[in-house]
Amino acid sequence: MHQPAITGSGVFTPSEVITNDELVAAFNAYADRWNAEHAEAIAAGAAEAVAHSSSEFIVAASGIERRYVLDKTGVLDPEVMHPWLPERAMEDPSVMAEMGVAACRAALDMGGIDGAEIDLILCAASNHERAYPAIAVEIQQLLGAGGFAFDMNVACSSATFGIQAAADMIRAGSARKALVVSPEICSAHLEWRDRDCHFIFGDVATAVLIEREEEATGPRFTIRSTRCATQFSNNIRNNNGFLRRTRKGHMEDRRDMQFMQNGRKVFKEVLPMVSAHIADHLAEAGVAASDLKRLWLHQANKTMNDYIGKKVLGREPEPGEQPNILQDYANTSSAGSIIAFAQHSADMTDGQMGLICSFGAGYSVGSVIVERRG
Numbered sequence: 503m504h505q506p507a508i509t510g511s512g513v514f515t516p517s518e519v520i521t522n523d524e525l526v527a528a529f530n531a532y533a534d535r536w537n538a539e540h541a542e543a544i545a546a547g548a549a550e551a552v553a554h555s556s557s558e559f560i561v562a563a564s565g566i567e568r569r570y571v572l573d574k575t576g577v578l579d580p581e582v583m584h585p586w587l588p589e590r591a592m593e594d595p596s597v598m599a600e601m602g603v604a605a606c607r608a609a610l611d612m613g614g615i616d617g618a619e620i621d622l623i624l625c626a627a628s629n630h631e632r633a634y635p636a637i638a639v640e641i642q643q644l645l646g647a648g649g650f651a652f653d654m655n656v657a658c659s660s661a662t663f664g665i666q667a668a669a670d671m672i673r674a675g676s677a678r679k680a681l682v683v684s685p686e687i688c689s690a691h692l693e694w695r696d697r698d699c700h701f702i703f704g705d706v707a708t709a710v711l712i713e714r715e716e717e718a719t720g721p722r723f724t725i726r727s728t729r730c731a732t733q734f735s736n737n738i739r740n741n742n743g744f745l746r747r748t749r750k751g752h753m754e755d756r757r758d759m760q761f762m763q764n765g766r767k768v769f770k771e772v773l774p775m776v777s778a779h780i781a782d783h784l785a786e787a788g789v790a791a792s793d794l795k796r797l798w799l800h801q802a803n804k805t806m807n808d809y810i811g812k813k814v815l816g817r818e819p820e821p822g823e824q825p826n827i828l829q830d831y832a833n834t835s836s837a838g839s840i841i842a843f844a845q846h847s848a849d850m851t852d853g854q855m856g857l858i859c860s861f862g863a864g865y866s867v868g869s870v871i872v873e874r875r876g
């Protein structure tokens with residue numbers, strides 16, 4: 503058995519930013535237009551007027567202040583309200599592969615290794631832009647990697663489940679050097695016309711490089727232990743899929759073909775699930791909560807993270823102990839905890855331990871206990 507370690511991490515951040523104020527101005531313009539168009543039905547009580555959104559609500563309910571997106575022009579156009587991401591020619595790299603490769607290159611640079619040395623790539627994300635061939639196989643080709651690659655999807659927990667899968671393969675010897683890459687184009691599965699959720703997502707790609715620890719050349723995070731769990735729930739759901747076509751062969755514009763959630767229920771059900779999961783994982787691994795120097799949590803909601811941080815540590819986390827990045831990136835699905843890890847781990851010293859934890863649709867929860875070495 504080989505000991506796996508994270509030797510690099512990388513983040514690709516799109517260049518376009520949407521602030522809450524910009525987003526709310528576009529949403530409210532859309533609401534006004536919709537209400538004017540449906541004035542008669544609203545007056546007759548046959549339709550409900552769309553209420554205005556507000557930046558104050560968004561910050562208070564979520565902690566989100568802005569988000570990065572691949573295209574803001576479409577999202578902020580009240581006539582469009584979704585990103586413009588033109589279909590690409592088959593000879594060109596797909597969007598997810600392109601952003602995934604950028605994150606992978608950053609992780610490879612950090613680990614000081616070449617793409618050709620990689621023999622396993624997992625593209626672990628909430629959505630994949632086509633059914634096949636796998637995005638991971640395209641990334642493999644673009645990086646000049648060998649071995650094998652495949653896509654996997656466990657929604658917001660995709661990256662941590664991917665880390666467990668890659669770490670187990672490295673332990674067993676079926677892979678030697680792996681990349682777990684999470685390109686998340688959340689802007690394309692968010693219903694920007696739904697006031698209850700129009701503010702929650704952003705776009706990003708992350709990658710982690712995992713190797714046999716004995717082959718690491720620089721500082722690394724030993725993967726001490728991983729733990730994954732799932733429990734079926736409809737409270738976060740997206741029905742889009744290959745059965746979407748209607749009898750007439752048309753594609754439908756249906757609300758359930760985008761992200762939907764019952765946010766309040768998610769809060770109530772996922773928080774105890776995650777807190778118990780982390781407590782059990784730590785106990786099983788023989789690690790005390792007081793041994794954890796840092797928590798890199800899933801980035802969906804600030805209140806949620808404050809609650810989990812307090813529950814796990816048994817006290818208010820000190821500044822820097824549980825870093826949030828959601829104020830800048832919003833919820834980036836599986837990539838969130840990895841952005842937090844990539845941006846807030848360089849200062850850790852030999853022997854310090856931390857926990858990466860993601861959770862979301864499924865329900866699913868994945869945790870990874872790491873120890874800094876070197």
Ligand code: COA
Nearest residue numbers: 554555556559563564658697698765766768769802803862
């Ligand atoms: N602007 C202004 N007011 C809004 C609003 C908006 N954009 N959206 C909702 N509201 C109002 C509602 O109308 C409601 O008003 P009411 O109480 O008068 O009926 C009130 O705010 C509360 O709405 P609610 O949806 O219950 O808000 P919330 O405090 O639960 O926050 C979420 C909403 C989505 C941020 C929050 O539920 C959440 O983050 N849940 C967990 C999400 C999660 O982890 N999901 C995983 C996804 S991967």
